[in-house]
Amino acid sequence: MTVYGGQGDPARTMALLWRGGAPPGTRTAPGPRPGLTVDAIVAAGIALADESGLGGLSMRAVGGRLGTSAMALYTYVPSKRELLDLMYDQAHADLPTGYPAAxxxxxxxxxxxxxxxxxxxxxxxxxxxxxxxxxxxxxxxxxxxxxxxxxxxxxxxxxxxxxxxxxxxxxxxxxxxxxxxxxxxxxxxxxxxxxxxxxxxxxxxxxxxxxxxxxxxxxxxxxxxxxxxxxxxxxxxxxxxxxxxxxxxxxxxxxxxxxxxx
Amino acid sequence: MTVYGGQGDPARTMALLWRGGAPPGTRTAPGPRPGLTVDAIVAAGIALADESGLGGLSMRAVGGRLGTSAMALYTYVPSKRELLDLMYDQAHADLPTGYPAAxxxxxxxxxxxxxxxxxxxxxxxxxxxxxxxxxxxxxxxxxxxxxxxxxxxxxxxxxxxxxxxxxxxxxxxxxxxxxxxxxxxxxxxxxxxxxxxxxxxxxxxxxxxxxxxxxxxxxxxxxxxxxxxxxxxxxxxxxxxxxxxxxxxxxxxxxxxxxxxx
DNA sequence: TCCTGATTCCGTACGGTGTAAAGTGATGCT
DNA sequence: AGCATCACTTTACACCGTACGGAATCAGGA
CATH class of the missing domain: 1.10.357.10 (Tetracycline Repressor, domain 2)
Known part of the structure; x- marks a missing residue:
């Protein structure tokens, strides 16, 4: 079936979609340093969907592909729907932006x-x-x-x-x-x-x-x-x-x- | 998400889709007489989907709307996917077949x-x-x-x-x-x-x-x-x-x- | 008339889902 | 050293589709 998207907190979703790569050096927060990244999760999701279709895309499977559990993803991504939105957008990356031809x-x-x-x-x-x-x-x-x-x-x-x-x-x-x-x-x-x-x-x-x-x-x-x-x-x-x-x-x-x- | 259709036994699906209303009088089979009909199930499914969307369409809900359980439907319909196919086709019924206009x-x-x-x-x-x-x-x-x-x-x-x-x-x-x-x-x-x-x-x-x-x-x-x-x-x-x-x-x-x- | 076998119906159960809630450790600031 | 904070795990819940097996029901043959 067609999966809807974008029903969570819109501001959070927008921030994730348009995430402007935080300066990589900066880190001044207590707690264990993050072992995952949003990009890695999105990439894993895309790879999984390419192999098994949307039916095979479960949070447990994505987590498993990254060596962690399903719940570990929820620190980076508010829900499965938002993950799907990120995957959708990412899959449109790197298409030509101009066709100067005839x-x-x-x-x-x-x-x-x-x-x-x-x-x-x-x-x-x-x-x-x-x-x-x-x-x-x-x-x-x-x-x-x-x-x-x-x-x-x-x-x-x-x-x-x-x-x-x-x-x-x-x-x-x-x-x-x-x-x-x-x-x-x-x-x-x-x-x-x-x-x-x-x-x-x-x-x-x-x-x-x-x-x-x-x-x-x-x-x-x-x-x-x-x-x-x-x-x-x-x-x-x-x-x-x-x-x-x-x-x-x-x-x-x-x-x-x-x-x-x- | 988009729901796929038509993955069950194709012959059974086709027979259901093109079901040619069995002669209503004839009945010579042992066992309890059927309490439901495919049409009733399809109608209930359509009504439910109209109200709650595809997300609210569960076999239990359809059964509940008909006063029975989810499993009771499986006598008439091989799976949820086939039911969806039937609903899809039925929802296209009774559209005009000719536009003699200008x-x-x-x-x-x-x-x-x-x-x-x-x-x-x-x-x-x-x-x-x-x-x-x-x-x-x-x-x-x-x-x-x-x-x-x-x-x-x-x-x-x-x-x-x-x-x-x-x-x-x-x-x-x-x-x-x-x-x-x-x-x-x-x-x-x-x-x-x-x-x-x-x-x-x-x-x-x-x-x-x-x-x-x-x-x-x-x-x-x-x-x-x-x-x-x-x-x-x-x-x-x-x-x-x-x-x-x-x-x-x-x-x-x-x-x-x-x-x-x- | 009773039996038999087919057929319908449904309760239970299983493995799966997304994710809420609470607990566990590691980490950096004060 | 103490502690607030974060990443992550574990557990649990409600729900899903449906396999399975038993119970109820009925038509036809004896």
């Missing part, structure tokens, strides 16, 4: 490609609900990069707002489709094509009138795929490219005609 | 509006990961309706495929943004505007160089919103309309120029 259209495509790659490398990102009210610095940087490209296209503010949301949702949605069909194929050992055939056979048995009830869907399913056979990841990637093309055409139109409405 | 563009907008309404009425739908490999009859009907509209636009198969994905992801994504900002506003008792002001103040304190690091974001945040002030649901709704306009413009271009490449 014009804004190519730049948007490159931006989307990099984000797509990041999502498929950390598929659990797609299970953490976007549109949470908390934004961390790295996710903000991704947004800023896109906005920089859109600024070069000379779009009015309202269109930029719409475009940012639409582009983000498109990349996220398509990546989600790709990641989950990949996961589904991996769970059963079957190859993709066999898997689909088996599923189609079950469907035919349980709903023999499918073709009559859903003629348009049937027609589309029978149309040749063209782009790489049955590979669902490639199909989703193609759908992303196509969707981006559609959106960018629309944006170009907004730009050329000088339409300022909306 | 042309395909208006039809797409009406289709999206109805789906948006459905999502906001059952926000937990947006936490159940779309792009699961299992499709139920009602969700399939939603897809079929959209495909019927797209067929009337005279688009090639590849473009239809892309358009379906893009449109669905757009509606889902925007609705998710709306639902979650609504939930966030509801959790704290604050009005939206106050909430955002408080959040901005915290951000300014924790990241005083925000405006320098993220000039484009800052510029966009300061541009007047125009469409209904600070109401995040209205803002997301406006973004949806804008995004749909962009996509539909792109689709119109594909149609007029007769371009057949993707």
């Amino acid at each position: 014009g804004p259209r190519a730049a948007v495509l490159a931006w989307a490609a990099d984000l797509w790659d990041r999502y498929l490398r950390h598929p659990w990102l797609l299970q953490v609900s976007y549109a949470r009210p908390v934004l961390g610095p790295h996710e903000q940087a991704v947004l800023e990069t896109l906005l920089g490209i859109l600024d070069a296209m000379g779009l009015p503010a309202a269109v930029r707002r719409t475009a940012v949301s639409a582009l983000l949702h498109l990349v996220r949605g398509m990546a989600q489709t790709a990641a989950e069909s990949r996961a589904a194929a991996g769970a059963t050992g079957d190859a993709d094509e066999q898997w689909w055939h088996a599923r189609a056979a079950q469907l035919a048995q349980v709903a023999p009138d499918f073709a009559q009830r859903f003629p348009h869907s049937t027609a589309l399913a029978q149309a040749p795929a063209g782009d790489g056979g049955y590979d669902p990841v490639a199909a989703a990637r193609a759908a992303l490219t196509g969707g981006l093309d559609l959106l960018l055409d629309g944006l170009d139109a907004r730009n050329d005609h000088g339409t300022q409405v909306l | 042309g395909p563009r208006a039809a797409v907008l009406a289709w999206a509006a109805d789906l948006w309404d459905r999502y906001l009425r059952h926000p937990w739908l947006l936490q159940v990961s779309y792009a699961r490999p299992v499709l139920g009859p009602h969700e399939q009907a939603v897809l079929e309706t959209l495909l019927g509209i797209l067929d009337a636009m005279g688009l090639p198969a590849a473009v239809r495929r892309t358009a379906v994905s893009a449109l669905l992801h757009l509606v889902r994504g925007m609705a998710q943004t709306a639902a979650e900002s609504r939930a966030a506003a509801g959790a704290t008792g604050d009005a939206d505007e106050q909430w955002w002001h408080a959040r901005a103040a915290q951000l300014a304190q924790v990241a005083p160089d925000f405006a320098q690091r993220f000039p484009h974001s800052t510029a966009l945040a300061q541009a007047p919103a125009g469409d209904g002030g600070y109401d995040p649901v209205a803002a997301a709704r406006a973004a949806l309309t804008g995004g749909l306009d962009l996509l539909l413009d792109g689709l119109d271009a594909r149609n007029d120029h007769g371009t057949q490449v993707l």
